[in-house]
Amino acid sequence: MEFVPGPAVHRVLCADCGTPIVPNSANLCVACLRNSVDITEGIPKQSSLTFCRNCERFSSPPNAWIIAQPESQELLALCLRRIKGLNKVRLTDAHFIWTEPHSRRLRVSLTIQKEVLTATILEQIFEIEYLVQNAQCPDCARLAAKNTWKAVVQVRQKVPHKRTFLFLEQLILKHGAQKDTISVKETRDGLDFFYSQRSHAIKMTEFLTSVVPVRSKSSEQLISKDTHSNTANYKFTYSVEIAPVCKDDxxxxxxxxxxxxxxxxxxxxxxxxxxxxxxxxxxxxxxxxxxxxxxxxxxxxxxxxxxxxxxxxxxxxxxxxxxxxxxxxxxxxxxxxxxxxxxxxDADEDAMALDxxxxxxxxxxxxxxxxxxxxxxxxxxxxxxxxxxxxxxxxxxxxxxxxxxxxxxxxxxxxxYPNRRKKSKARTWTLRSMAKEAADEAQDGRGVVGRLGGRDQRKVDEDYELFLRELEEDPEMRGAVNLYKARGPQKINAGSGMAGGKTRRKVKLDPSAGQMETESADAQMAEIASSVDENAADENEADFPEVKLDELLEDFDELALGDEEEVEQEV
Structure with missing residues (x-):
């Protein structure tokens, strides 16, 4: 077999170091070309990021604050947006270089390409170091400081119960009208909603006008005034009064x-x-x-x-x-x-009721x-x-x-439905609450309503139970709010079935008086008879209102919280 040599490759010497290279327009090797031409020129090698330690968000100019996990795509995109001059080169690769989290430094490795001479593309790898600076975002600054709200909506209703505000809370949650609210405070006859901007308070007032019969009026208070620039700082108050007429009145x-x-x-x-x-x-x-x-x-x-x-x-x-x-x-x-x-x-019961x-x-x-x-x-x-x-x-x-x-x-x-109300049957559904805190877990879903100090807690419990019964008995009212599947049992308070009406009390035996031993047989017979009567009554009250499963929503927040608790228990 005859050997055929390949075409000869002509080489020239590098103009700087004399290394034989393939001829190019600059007649320079790659090392000498990098020494003479820097494609990273104009790109800063150091920069900074602003981080809020309270809400754990990064500043994204001009006015946005975003949540980004360490070494995530969102944080990498934020770092690349902070680099000036990157639009003049071609970015081929970017990734984080691990650093100690407590060092408050972020290091990013970039690979860029740029055409330096005719048909000559140079690629270079370099690093950029970011300094993470701590600062308060505007939202956290408003929460930390005092008297920083710009507008307040004062909602009042002159009635002796809180059922209207319990229903109003669920309407606000369903339509997301609470997202711009800084804080909510309960007062004697209603609620106060605080906002950082006047437009947010006007939006809440318009929402209340669309769901309940109200009348409103506004006022403003001058806080400060600059005579040189002719600017003034005001606080706005919107008073909203709900008609004192409720359902079934x-x-x-x-x-x-x-x-x-x-x-x-x-x-x-x-x-x-x-x-x-x-x-x-x-x-x-x-x-x-x-x-x-x-x-x-x-x-x-x-x-x-x-x-x-x-x-x-x-x-x-x-x-x-x-x-x-x-x-x-x-x-x-x-x-x-x-x-x-x-x-x-029921001689004793009737005598007590008549007295x-x-x-x-x-x-x-x-x-x-x-x-x-x-x-x-x-x-x-x-x-x-x-x-x-x-x-x-x-x-x-x-x-x-x-x-x-x-x-x-x-x-x-x-x-x-008095017979069914006497039984403490667990509810399969629950409600969400605004501004729910860890201390409110024992309040069966009550949020901003019912936390005012000095109020009769028994009256608060009665109002909340009556509100839950109205939701059960009125499908039209139930369709206006969001009901969620309950993870734990929601007990129904035993009662006479009268929605706030006159109830009859039963005389209980005192074990310390020795009556329990002498009348144990009679008590057992009475208990069996009452259970038989309740079972018979349940059959007669077949139309007792039940919340169907297809009306309930999944509470994804509680599910996620439950998964985290299970992981912690396993660890």
Missing amino acids: LVCLPPKLARQLANISPLVLCTRVGNSLHLADPQTLAVSELAAPIYWRTPFDSLAGVTDLVEFTVLDVEPSGPTRGKWVLADAQVALAGAFRSHAE DDHELVAGQNQIFHTRTHLGAILQPGDTALGYWLSHANFNSDDFSALPADRIPDVVLVKKA
Whole structure:
């Protein structure tokens, strides 16, 4: 086989060091070319990053602050954006060089390319060192300093309960209206929302106007003024008052306003509260919507609220009227709950109840005939909550002016489930809270509402339990908030089923008196009988409101927290 030599490669000597090289336009070797030409010229070898130790964020000019983990892609991108002159070369590689975290130094290795002569591309590797400087971001500075808020929204409602603010808190969380809030403070009649900018306070005021009937007014206070530049520093206050009419309240409209609302009966129930009040006459099923501006021109208060509800037993229901949506007009016969129980059944309990509530004695065995809008859900034997008007005394001129024949003895409001409420059944759902802290874990989800010092904690617990019951019993109200799957059991407080109504107390035996030993057999029999009665009642109350699983959302924050706790336990 004949050997064929390859073409000869002509080499020349380097003009500086004399090393044989392949000819190029500069006639220089790579080492001499790097010594004569520096492609990193104009690129700084040192720079700095600003880091906030409170929120652990890096400054990203011009005004942004981002969260970046050590040696992450986000931090590398931030470092590359800080380099000047990098747009004049071609970046081929960049990575971190490990440094001690406590040294407050970051080292980045860069590989760049640049064409230095005709058809001659030079590649070079170099390092840039970043000094991490500590500074406070504007958000942390506002939180650390005092009296730095620019605007405050003061939300008030003159009612003796907090259920409105509990519902309002859930609406704010669902729509994310709390993201610009610096802090929230509970006051006697409401909440205060603090903001760093006036526009954020205006946005919150507009949100409140869209979800509840309110009226608002604003004021400003001069803090400082510069006469040279003609600039001034103000603090703005927005006062928002919510109408003192809540769901299921009994109201008496002024005669002039009732005529304006399609001549509706003055004595009506408030069935729903949104940005307007929804009123319904349980005697005729006439409904009307009262807008917030109209209400504030002729304001009125509620005659009675949920704390005035009384339990009634339905004896007979006969639908005899029109149907409007979910309401069905019916004639009903009711009596006070427990009116026809035998004396031997619960003598001690009845005696205690009659001693506490003397006003119930006169009508204990009386049967009331009334018209109700609950004909679609009430059945004979059910328990309903209503207002007992024949034994009520209201301080209202409009109510006193009503003819006696137009005032019913009883106004039924909603169906009750006393037997199921007596059982401490665990709830499978829970609610989120604003500004929830570690100290609030024992409050069953309550956040900014219910933490005011000096308030009766028992009253706070009752308001929260009534709010949870309203969510269970009203699917329309439940659809306006976000419900989450509960990781732990959420116990239902045992009660009589009356939403704030009059309850009956039971006389308990004192073990120290020796009665437990002598009456242990009777107590066991009574317990078995009560359990049988409750099981029978559960079958009769098959329409007890249950929150379905498809209505619940996954609480990803709690799931992540639970995973971290499991990892810590394993370690």
